[in-house]
Amino acid sequence: MDPGLLAQYVMNGLMLGMMYALVAVGFTLFFGVLDVIQFSHGDVLTVGAFVALATYIGLRSAGISSSPILLLAMLVVAIGAIATLGLLIARYLVLPLRAAPALNTLLITLTLGTVLRESVRLFYPQGADPKSFPALLPTSSINLGQFNLRLDNVIMLAAGAAVIVGLQLLLNRTKLGLAIRAVAQDEETARTMGINFTAIVLFTFALGSALAAFAGIMNGLYYNEINFGTGLLLGVIGFSAAIVGGLGSIYGAILGGFLFAGLQTIGAVALPFAGAYKDVFAFAVVIALMAWRPTGLIREKISERV
Amino acid sequence: MRRSTTSIPIRKMLSATVGATVLTGLLSIVAEPAFAKDTVKIGFIGPLTGGNSAIGLGGRNSADLAVRLRNADTAAKYNYDLVGLDDECKPNVAVQAATKMAADRDIIAAVTHYCSAAAIAAIDIYHKFGLPIVVWGAVLPDITYRNQYAEVHRVNGMMINQNETNTELVSKLGYKTFAVIHDTTDYGKGHNQYFSQALAGKGGKIVGTFGVTADQQDFTAELTQIKALNPEVIYFAGLTPLAVRIRAQMDKLGVRAVFDGTSGIVSDAYIQGLGPLAEGTLAFLEGAPNAKLPGGKFFMEKYAAQKYEGPPETYGAFAYAGMDLVLNTIEKVGPDRRKVIDDMAHVKDRDSIVGKITFDDHGQNTVAVVTRYVVQDGKFVEWDDSEYASGKRKLPGQK
Numbered sequence: 001m002d003p004g005l006l007a008q009y010v011m012n013g014l015m016l017g018m019m020y021a022l023v024a025v026g027f028t029l030f031f032g033v034l035d036v037i038q039f040s041h042g043d044v045l046t047v048g049a050f051v052a053l054a055t056y057i058g059l060r061s062a063g064i065s066s067s068p069i070l071l072l073a074m075l076v077v078a079i080g081a082i083a084t085l086g087l088l089i090a091r092y093l094v095l096p097l098r099a100a101p102a103l104n105t106l107l108i109t110l111t112l113g114t115v116l117r118e119s120v121r122l123f124y125p126q127g128a129d130p131k132s133f134p135a136l137l138p139t140s141s142i143n144l145g146q147f148n149l150r151l152d153n154v155i156m157l158a159a160g161a162a163v164i165v166g167l168q169l170l171l172n173r174t175k176l177g178l179a180i181r182a183v184a185q186d187e188e189t190a191r192t193m194g195i196n197f198t199a200i201v202l203f204t205f206a207l208g209s210a211l212a213a214f215a216g217i218m219n220g221l222y223y224n225e226i227n228f229g230t231g232l233l234l235g236v237i238g239f240s241a242a243i244v245g246g247l248g249s250i251y252g253a254i255l256g257g258f259l260f261a262g263l264q265t266i267g268a269v270a271l272p273f274a275g276a277y278k279d280v281f282a283f284a285v286v287i288a289l290m291a292w293r294p295t296g297l298i299r300e301k302i303s304e305r306v
Numbered sequence: 307m308r309r310s311t312t313s314i315p316i317r318k319m320l321s322a323t324v325g326a327t328v329l330t331g332l333l334s335i336v337a338e339p340a341f342a343k344d345t346v347k348i349g350f351i352g353p354l355t356g357g358n359s360a361i362g363l364g365g366r367n368s369a370d371l372a373v374r375l376r377n378a379d380t381a382a383k384y385n386y387d388l389v390g391l392d393d394e395c396k397p398n399v400a401v402q403a404a405t406k407m408a409a410d411r412d413i414i415a416a417v418t419h420y421c422s423a424a425a426i427a428a429i430d431i432y433h434k435f436g437l438p439i440v441v442w443g444a445v446l447p448d449i450t451y452r453n454q455y456a457e458v459h460r461v462n463g464m465m466i467n468q469n470e471t472n473t474e475l476v477s478k479l480g481y482k483t484f485a486v487i488h489d490t491t492d493y494g495k496g497h498n499q500y501f502s503q504a505l506a507g508k509g510g511k512i513v514g515t516f517g518v519t520a521d522q523q524d525f526t527a528e529l530t531q532i533k534a535l536n537p538e539v540i541y542f543a544g545l546t547p548l549a550v551r552i553r554a555q556m557d558k559l560g561v562r563a564v565f566d567g568t569s570g571i572v573s574d575a576y577i578q579g580l581g582p583l584a585e586g587t588l589a590f591l592e593g594a595p596n597a598k599l600p601g602g603k604f605f606m607e608k609y610a611a612q613k614y615e616g617p618p619e620t621y622g623a624f625a626y627a628g629m630d631l632v633l634n635t636i637e638k639v640g641p642d643r644r645k646v647i648d649d650m651a652h653v654k655d656r657d658s659i660v661g662k663i664t665f666d667d668h669g670q671n672t673v674a675v676v677t678r679y680v681v682q683d684g685k686f687v688e689w690d691d692s693e694y695a696s697g698k699r700k701l702p703g704q705k
């Protein structure tokens with residue numbers, strides 16, 4: 001295969017993997033801290049992308065046309081709004097259901113996802129139609145044979161990596177991160193040590209949702225298009241990636257995300273028949289992996305004392 | 307014979323009641339002309355939610371327009387009540403909607419389906435329950451030609467003619483290499499089949515065929531492969547949401563080919579979703595544009611007067627014509643499903659806003675005209691009227 005072509009596939013896979021990893025990290029955070037599967041995570045991503053688009057349209061009509069300012073404003077507004085949304089979801093939907101079976105929380109977040117998705121479709125003007133997302137990053141590119149190396153892709157990859165590294169630093173090097181890990185490990189003891197449990201949970205949900213908003217904007221910038229169904233498959237893939245990587249482990253989520261993207265790309269390229277089966281291939285491999293390692297590729301190092 | 311044991315006051319009450327009922331009955335028969343007309347229910351099914359809802363709602367509004375105009379007509383024998391259901395452009399939901407509509411014996415006839423995948427799943431239901439329907443937007447030939455169902459009719463054209471015209475144009479323009487992207491529903495697969503057949507006789511070569519799911523978001527893998535194959539034209543068989551994504555990602559990956567689409571992408575949503583990227587897209591549609599239809603001006607005026615929330619979109623005129631035909635038939639033979647089916651078997655040269663409607667032995671209307679469109683300056687412009695035809699602008703790779 002032409003090296004340029006191979007490089008293009010690798011780049012496609014990396015971009016996809018980055019987005020899946022960001023979504024998977026969110027799932028893993030929620031599960032780690034509260035043992036809940038927040039199934040509306042993908043649709044929270046969609047809402048984030050639409051909030052960013054609405055901000056862009058608002059600012060453009062106010063006369064602002066500088067790309068860096070627009071992008072910064074979109075990021076700030078979308079991340080702020082979606083962090084608040086995550087906080088509200090935690091406060092009013094997830095925390096009150098802690099005493100109930102975990103299935104109930106899964107169900108309620110699943111239906112919330114549908115509500116969010118349909119709300120975008122109904123209340124955003126012509127929400128059912130695909131929307132053009134502006135290209136705010138520099139679009140210059142270098143042609144290396146078959147490979148079109150775009151500057152905006154490189155920037156997005158770097159930004160995504162920076163966000164993940166930043167998250168790791170937050171979790172491992174700060175007191176806040178310490179508190180989050182403590183709550184994830186043992187809620188009772190963490191409380192005994194004086195950690196404000198509710199505050200930590202709310203913060204974690206806000207953080208995970210902010211990551212989703214960032215991923216949503218990245219999605220929009222990458223494809224130059226968003227629609228109300230964007231988050232649906234992303235949520236499912238992100239969740240599968242988090243599980244296959246090891247639910248509760250950040251590294252596992254990242255690994256799972258890139259692994260899934262790699263499988264999809266291999267499926268699309270290597271399968272002799274229609275590339276429409278690439279998802280079938282990828283999910284089939286995920287099922288096989290989970291049969292081999294049920295607790296995920298990177299196992300949680302904590303064991304529960306009965 | 308036993309003597310009646312009913313006491314006298316109750317017997318008096320009974321006879322009074324019977325007498326009152328008979329009197330009321332007589333009065334109502336005599337007084338009928340002064341009362342309201344009987345209400346007849348007719349149905350509409352289309353994609354009212356989801357990515358194709360713009361076209362579905364446009365069709366529903368157009369059918370509603372036909373009903374309103376009929377209800378405003380004092381010479382009409384019945385008062386009509388439109389029952390609208392959503393098929394979400396999904397076969398499983400379409401079957402549920404079709405069953406609900408067909409099982410309701412009060413609904414005499416219906417105008418149904420824009421999505422071919424939905425229609426082909428639902429026609430068996432209409433046949434089973436004996437509900438006469440007129441398809442207003444689905445183009446898959448199998449819908450009318452797979453079976454001989456007396457219940458199923460269609461006012462719009464089919465994809466065979468569309469692809470014939472399509473391949474004629476692109477061959478005339480000198481394009482030789484094609485890549486096909488089609489969605490894996492019956493709609494996309496049907497188009498792929500007919501396009502390939504029509505192209506075979508004209509010397510074009512298909513360098514690759516890619517099937518994609520109807521809700522797919524990422525096409526970088528397919529488009530990277532297509533870039534390596536370097537076709538001059540990408541033929542896309544699918545609906546607007548996918549078309550917008552594919553065209554946007556084509557630009558991202560630097561794939562410079564003509565984007566050649568089907569009737570599924572002729573919609574305002576396509577232009578709005580892409581902005582300037584839509585420029586130079588080819589598309590084909592059965593029937594003439596609304597302005598050039600025999601009843602086009604009338605339809606557009608009446609539609610605008612009702613102040614619906616959205617435009618009639620591409621197939622609104624056909625939905626109107628289909629509903630109008632159904633209403634005319636019910637006026638003629640009465641609100642009876644069997645009689646409507648029998649009368650619709652003999653539709654020949656009936657006037658409508660889309661021209662004369664004639665159903666063949668499979669209930670299919672012949673729509674001879676296929677309009678060729680190209681997107682120019684944010685609008686679907688007829689090919690012959692465009693600057694691409696005159697040579698002032700050139701499509702990518704046009705000689």
